[in-house]
Amino acid sequence: MGIFSNGNVTNGIPTAKPSTSLWDLDASQVKVTLTDAPKVIPPLESLKFGQVMTDHMIVATFHPQTGWSIPEIKPYGPICLDPASSCFHYSTSVFEGMKAYMGADGKTRLFRPELNMARIKRSVDRVALPAFNTGALITLIRRLVTIEERWIPKLSGYSLYIRPTVIGTRPGKLVFLTSLGVTASDQAMLYVICSPAGPYFRSGMRPTSLLAVGENVRAWPGGTGCYKLSLNYGSTMKPLKDAERQGYNQVLWLLGEQVTEAGAMNFFVVVKRDDDGWDVITPALDGTILPGVTRDSCLALMAAHPSRTILPQIPDGVCLHPQERTITMSDLVQWDTEGRLLEAFSVGTAAIVTAVGRIGYNGKDIRIPDYEGGPGPVAKALYERILEIQDGRVKWEGWSTICA
Numbered sequence: 200m201g202i203f204s205n206g207n208v209t210n211g212i213p214t215a216k217p218s219t220s221l222w223d224l225d226a227s228q229v230k231v232t233l234t235d236a237p238k239v240i241p242p243l244e245s246l247k248f249g250q251v252m253t254d255h256m257i258v259a260t261f262h263p264q265t266g267w268s269i270p271e272i273k274p275y276g277p278i279c280l281d282p283a284s285s286c287f288h289y290s291t292s293v294f295e296g297m298k299a300y301m302g303a304d305g306k307t308r309l310f311r312p313e314l315n316m317a318r319i320k321r322s323v324d325r326v327a328l329p330a331f332n333t334g335a336l337i338t339l340i341r342r343l344v345t346i347e348e349r350w351i352p353k354l355s356g357y358s359l360y361i362r363p364t365v366i367g368t369r370p371g372k373l374v375f376l377t378s379l380g381v382t383a384s385d386q387a388m389l390y391v392i393c394s395p396a397g398p399y400f401r402s403g404m405r406p407t408s409l410l411a412v413g414e415n416v417r418a419w420p421g422g423t424g425c426y427k428l429s430l431n432y433g434s435t436m437k438p439l440k441d442a443e444r445q446g447y448n449q450v451l452w453l454l455g456e457q458v459t460e461a462g463a464m465n466f467f468v469v470v471k472r473d474d475d476g477w478d479v480i481t482p483a484l485d486g487t488i489l490p491g492v493t494r495d496s497c498l499a500l501m502a503a504h505p506s507r508t509i510l511p512q513i514p515d516g517v518c519l520h521p522q523e524r525t526i527t528m529s530d531l532v533q534w535d536t537e538g539r540l541l542e543a544f545s546v547g548t549a550a551i552v553t554a555v556g557r558i559g560y561n562g563k564d565i566r567i568p569d570y571e572g573g574p575g576p577v578a579k580a581l582y583e584r585i586l587e588i589q590d591g592r593v594k595w596e597g598w599s600t601i602c603a
């Protein structure tokens with residue numbers, strides 16, 4: 200990040216900008232203003248995912264002449280933007296989704312935040328927004344989590360959802376006929392908001408249903424599906440609404456015959472092998488798949504079973520074979536017909552693991568075996584182990600970062 204260097208700062212105001220370089224995001228300069236009207240935290244039972252925001256947010260802005268401003272943590276509230284801002288017209292907008300967890304030891308933790316930071320860096324670059332020091336953003340987020348600690352429900356499965364966002368704020372010239380209209384945004388805003396999170400799906404841990412959709416495509420080769428860009432999500436709303444109208448909870452996105460993702464989660468299936476082992480298959484990262492932190496964690500934990508750790512729930516003698524490869528709808532139909540389709544589940548930060556009970560395809564349902572109305576052994580094992588690592592009960596390869 201050679202263009203950045205940080206010079207002198209007095210009382211939070213830059214006094215001597217280095218002449219040849221721009222300011223980078225600098226967590227040590229953060230200006231903290233606490234709210235004088237803390238909100239009343241709603242009762243746990245009424246906590247629906249992402250509906251209530253906490254008291255504070257992080258905000259920093261980028262200007263092409265000066266670079267990144269001094270970051271602020273300040274009371275949560277509206278932001279004021281020029282209606283011609285690039286983000287509104289050309290979707291120069293990227294985001295992340297991560298969580299903070301409260302451990303039984305009373306410490307708050309982030310789960311593998313460096314992976315979210317590596318991903319936001321790639322997303323920001325893909326829409327030509329200005330880069331920033333992502334290590335500084337982790338430091339700022341840890342500070343924010345510490346300030347918002349009272350918002351993290353002290354119950355297993357509850358957490359604080361964190362949404363870092365970067366938007367292009369350059370007021371564009373709204374002219375498409377010349378080269379002046381659609382250009383990179385050389386002004387930007389970075390902000391981070393938080394929301395207390397309970398169980399994501401209304402059905403809790405009960406299996407969900409997916410409708411396989413091929414006529415609307417979420418991601419394609421050479422497209423942007425592997426980045427967390429806002430522009431990937433707006434166009435999924437109508438197909439989701441249609442699926443819900445047909446009685447399904449989510450969309451299983453296809454690319455031709457190929458299965459890609461389930462809603463905004465990565466998709467896995469468990470298939471019985473001839474040797475009594477189980478294949479646990481998820482599509483490979485070929486550019487059409489969002490490289491999920493949860494996906495990566497599931498693959499790593501399954502690869503470590505049973506040599507380096509014993510996952511709960513997995514029957515003795517069953518060997519798990521995690522695989523990243525193409526899954527087609529004909530594969531699913533065939534495995535179902537042969538009675539080898541043991542489980543299907545989707546994974547992501549919001550819900551960790553959600554079991555799939557049926558998949559609608561060509562007017563019929565593929566039914567996944569019922570495990571007394573709950574998730575199957577692999578889904579359950581991954582859910583339990585990841586939760587244990589997230590709240591600090593189990594230590595695993597530096598996957599937890601303590602906030603304070």
Ligand SMILES: *Cc1c(COP(=O)(O)O)cnc(C)c1O
Nearest residue numbers: 463464465489491492493547548
């Ligand atoms: C965020 C996201 C995921 C899950 O990623 P995690 O890092 O595990 O939360 C999966 N698919 C899509 C399309 C996503 O946007």
